[in-house]
Each structure stands twice: as structure tokens, then as C-alpha cells.
Ligand SMILES: Nc1ncnc2c1ncn2[C@@H]1O[C@H](COP(=O)(O)OP(=O)(O)OP(=O)(O)O)[C@@H](O)[C@H]1O
């Protein structure tokens with residue numbers, strides 16, 4: 001059996017009285033893409049933040065390439081260089097140009113020389129198609145461009161996997177496509193990704209498995225086909241219907257992207 | 264005497280250099296604007312470079328004007344030499360700027376700058392002589408007071424202000440960090456400090472450190488003791504205010520950026536050093552320039568215990584007659600204003616605009 005790149009095992013997390021995650025378990029293989037979705041407040045962000053130990057779980061274990069990262073005395077900073085994170089609100093460093101946003105981790109954390117760090121950062125910007133905007137400050141970029149810088153910042157560290165927390169939900173509809181396209185490219189190039197998103201078109205295109213989470217519990221899991229053809233629980237059916245109303249138009253957009261590639 | 268040329272003319276030469284600098288900047292700025300109405304990006308970069316180079320160029324000019332005064336004692340010769348040298352250096356550096364910015368041929372850019380400088384040359388000669396005539400012959404009293412204040416008070420005022428501000432930065436930053444990141448005891452200590460020293464009049468603080476606790480600077484000369492206690496009082500009080508400035512600035516760097524820094528593997532120190540602090544300093548700039556204005560003006564309290572600085576010097580000059588007192592107070596007021604306004608303008612207003620452009624500080 002192949003060892004999973006990431007194993008989440010019985011993770012629970014509470015904030016004071018409120019239990020946000022209850023015994024969540026799943027595996028993620030190398031080069032695999034999984035999508036997590038579910039209603040607001042169901043604990044999706046909390047789960048991602050547990051995985052890179054921004055909020056360590058109360059109970060349960062998380063293994064990265066077989067190493068227990070929830071064990072005490074693990075160097076969390078080193079672990080985090082191996083787990084990229086893309087945020088809903090981009091969280092770019094406002095005082096740094098795009099290229100410096102991407103290269104600062106290479107320089108200050110990995111200790112690369114400026115020249116070398118810039119070369120790598122430039123390659124990362126190239127993968128999100130932003131090399132022309134390298135000298136711009138975040139405030140001078142559109143939301144879609146900012147999010148792509150955020151993706152490049154995670155990519156540049158060459159992590160084992162990248163976590164995406166609703167990367168497109170803060171964007172205007174016309175900017176969502178460019179970010180999803182970049183994410184599709186990454187997935188096809190074999191990047192291991194764990195994505196919280198409601199873009200079902202994206203999920204259908206690249207995800208091997210979807211996890212539906214509600215009130216901190218994984219209620220149902222399965223392939224994209226499973227969810228589009230025969231979801232079992234009523235909660236999921238109801239939620240997917242709501243999504244259709246809200247996101248229907250974006251899916252068409254992704255279908256167009258897909259067809260473009262076929263041609 | 265240290266200088267061969269009268270101090271007054273060094274002033275003139277310096278003012279000349281400054282005028283040339285200002286005109287040069289504005290002409291190049293105007294030219295750049297005409298060239299790149301469409302391309303704002305090139306404009307931004309080139310303007311920054313331009314300002315930086317021009318500043319070096321100005322400092323160079325000032326050095327020339329002072330160093331010449333050591334060995335030229337004829338006023339006319341001094342002014343002309345000074346003017347010529349600064350013109351030549353201006354043309355040289357200006358040509359390089361233009362060449363670099365527009366990747367033009369050196370000869371072409373040289374011609375461009377040369378023609379601008381020729382016009383400037385005429386203007387600045389006229390201005391120079393106007394200045395000499397105005398202050399040398401029509402209002403000699405004004406230039407006498409001015410020189411007296413500059414000679415005996417300016418350095419001391421700048422010295423007091425600079426040291427107090429530096430002490431205030433160190434104290435303020437430490438207090439801000441204590442209040443934000445340290446444990447309960449240090450938090451109370453810091454906020455107690457702030458409350459205490461914002462509640463005591465500056466003059467009282469100065470009296471406490473100079474006369475009230477005469478022993479604290481036992482190792483200094485008596486006159487230096489007074490100076491030191493003034494700086495201590497100003498610095499301690501400034502620290503109490505700067506702490507608030509820095510605390511607000513640190514808090515206004517949003518949490519998301521800190522999480523992003525952690526997510527690429529930075530530890531607490533690194534994210535503070537590379538993400539929070541650089542932004543906090545920029546956000547603190549407007550408030551800090553305000554604090555500078557307060558400190559430089561309050562340094563005049565030093566005169567109250569007999570430390571030489573601009574206000575005391577101006578008072579001494581004015582004691583001889585009522586008219587002179589009015590005049591010297593007017594002149595010293597203008598000098599304070601000249602040292603305050605440009606700084607608050609540059610670091611306050613301009614910085615606020617810049618911060619807005621970067622979307623920093625919650626603007
Ligand atoms: N730091 C915190 N302190 C207390 N409660 C928190 C904290 N962070 C999150 N919560 C609570 O935990 C629950 C789950 O939050 P989480 O952000 O993980 O949800 P989510 O699924 O990502 O929702 P959304 O789709 O709105 O982003 C929410 O009820 C939220 O109020």
C-alpha cells in the first residue's frame with residue numbers, strides 16, 4: 001500500500017463550548033486533489049487551519065509523509081514550509097511588491113540569496129501568468145491577480161501540498177475564471193491540493209474525491225460523479241440544490257474552459 | 264575665524280544651491296509628466312529615482328558651498344565659483360538622470376539638461392543678488408539676528424530634538440511591544456508609564472531632572488548636566504506618546520498577513536521583523552512627524568533652565584531693546600516653522616497619500 005502524503009486521523013477541535021470538528025478522518029495521496037465543501041460555519045476553514053497547525057487540533061493526529069506533526073516538540077515552522085496555504089482574502093503583504101511577496105519566504109525562511117530567490121519567485125509568478133506584474137504592489141492588482149500572487153507565494157516554497165481556503169469566494173464573478181484556470185493547471189501538473197470550494201465545475205474537472213462536511217462531521221464522501229448522480233443524504237441534496245441556484249453560472253464558465261482545452 | 268567667507272554668504276550660496284535643486288526637480292518632473300501621460304508605472308519609478316538622485320546632488324552642492332568658504336574670502340568670487348561648480352555638477356548629474364530614464368543618447372540628454380541649466384543659471388544669479396541686496400543692505404538687522412540664532416542656537420536645538428526623538432523611539436517601541444506581546448506585569452508597567460508621563464508638564468519634568476535630582480548626571484560638566492536633563496525629560500515624555508503611535512501602527516497591520524507569514528514558515532520573530540515592523544514604521548510616519556514637530560518646539564523649554572538653544576539665544580539678542588525683541592522673536596518663530604512644516608508635510612501628508620495607495624493602515 002502507498003503511504004498517503006497526508007493522513008488526518010480522528011481530528012476534533014472546539015472553541016470554548018462550541019465543537020467545530022468531530023473525529024474527522026481522511027487521506028490524501030501524492031498528486032491527488034480533494035475538494036471539501038459544506039455550509040458556512042461547518043468547520044472547513046478550521047480543518048485547514050488544523051492541518052497546517054495554525055490552530056492545533058484538540059484531539060486526533062495528523063501525519064505528513066508518515067510523520068506525526070501533531071506530536072509535541074515538532075518544529076511547526078519547518079512543517080509549515082512544507083504545507084502551502086492560499087487564503088480567502090489573499091492576505092498578501094501590503095508593503096511588498098508581487099515579486100517580493102513571493103520571494104520573501106525563500107529568502108528569510110529558506111535562506112536563499114536574493115538573486116536565486118528572485119529567479120525561483122519569477123518562475124512561480126510565471127506559473128500563475130503574472131510575470132508582467134512582478135513590480136506591482138498588491139493594492140495595484142485586481143482581486144484575481146492578488147489571489148494568483150497568493151498562489152505563487154505558496155508555490156514558490158515548493159511545498160508537499162497546498163491548502164486552498166475558498167480561494168475564489170471573495171472575487172467578483174468575472175475574475176473567478178482566471179484563478180480557477182491557474183488551479184486547474186496546477187492540478188494537471190500533479191500538485192497535491194486540498195481545496196475548500198463550492199465551484200463544483202472545478203471539483204468535477206480535477207478532484208478524485210469530494211468531502212461534504214456539516215457541523216464538523218464528514219457526512220458524505222465520494223467521487224464527483226457520485227455527488228452529481230446519486231447523493232444519499234438529504235442534507236447534501238438540499239445543499240447541492242442551493243449551490244446550483246447560486247453557482248450555476250460559474251459552472252458554465254468552467255465548462256467553456258474545458259472545451260477550450262479540448263480544441 | 265573658521266570660515267574665510269562671511270557666514271551670511273555661505274547662507275546665500277546654500278540657498279542658491281537649494282533653489283537650483285528645486286527648479287531642477289520641478290522642471291524634470293514637468294518634463295516627465297509630459298512624456299508619460301499614459302504610462303503611470305514608468306512615471307512612478309522614474310520620479311522616485313529622480314528624487315533620490317537629486318537629493319544626492321543637493322547634498323553634494325551644499326558640501327561644495329561650505330567647503331569653498333574655507334579658502335575663498337572674496338564674496339563675489341565665492342558666490343560665482345560656488346554657482347559655477349554646482350551648475351556643472353547639476354548638468355552632469357542631470358544628463359545622467361535623463362539618459363538613464365529615457366535610454367537616450369548621452370549627447371542628446373546633455374543638450375536637454377544643458378539648456379535647462381542655462382536658464383536656471385540666469386535665474387539663480389538674479390535671485391542670488393536679490394537675496395544679498397535684501398538681507399545684506401536693506402534689512403541687515405534681520406540677517407544679523409538670523410545669523411546669531413543659527414550660529415549659537417540652531418545646532419543645540421537640533422541636537423536636543425534628535426537625541427530626544429531617538430530616545431523616544433527606543434522607549435516607545437519597547438513600551439508598545441511590552442503592551443502588545445509581553446505578560447501582564449509588563450503590560451501594567453508600560454501602561455502605567457504612559458499614564459504617568461503624559462500627566463506631568465514638561466517643564467516640571469525638566470526641573471525634576473535638573474534641579475530636583477541634581478545627582479543623576481554627576482559625571483558630566485555642570486552645563487552638560489542641564490542639557491542632559493532636558494534631553495532626558497523630552498525623551499521620556501516623547502516615549503510615552505510614541506508608544507501609542509507605534510502600538511496603533513502595529514495593531515493596524517491585519518492579522519491575515521501574520522497568518523500568511525506563519526503559513527510560509529516564518530516564526531514569530533521573523534514575521535514581526537519582516538512583515539509587521541516595516542509596515543508599522545510606515546503607518547507610524549504621519550503620527551511620528553507630528554511628534555517631531557512637538558519635540559522640536561518643546562525643546563525651547565531648555566532655555567528655561569539656561570541651556571543654549573534657539574529661543575534662549577533669540578531672547579538674549581532681543582533684551583537690548585523692545586523693537587529688537589519683537590524682531591528676534593519673529594525671526595526665531597519663522598526658523599521653527601521652517602524646520603517643522605516641511606517635515607510634517609513630507610512625512611505626514613505625503614506619507615498618508617502613499618499609504619492610501621498601498622492600501623495600508625486600514626485606509
Ligand atoms: N477563533 C475562533 N474562536 C471561536 N470560534 C471560532 C473561531 N474560529 C471559528 N470559530 C467558529 O467555528 C465555527 C466554524 O468556523 P469555520 O471558519 O471553520 O467555518 P467555515 O466552514 O470555514 O465557514 P465559512 O464557509 O463561513 O468560511 C464557526 O461557528 C465559527 O464561528
Ligand SMILES: [Mg+2]
Pocket residue numbers: 044045046165166
Ligand atoms: Mg471558511
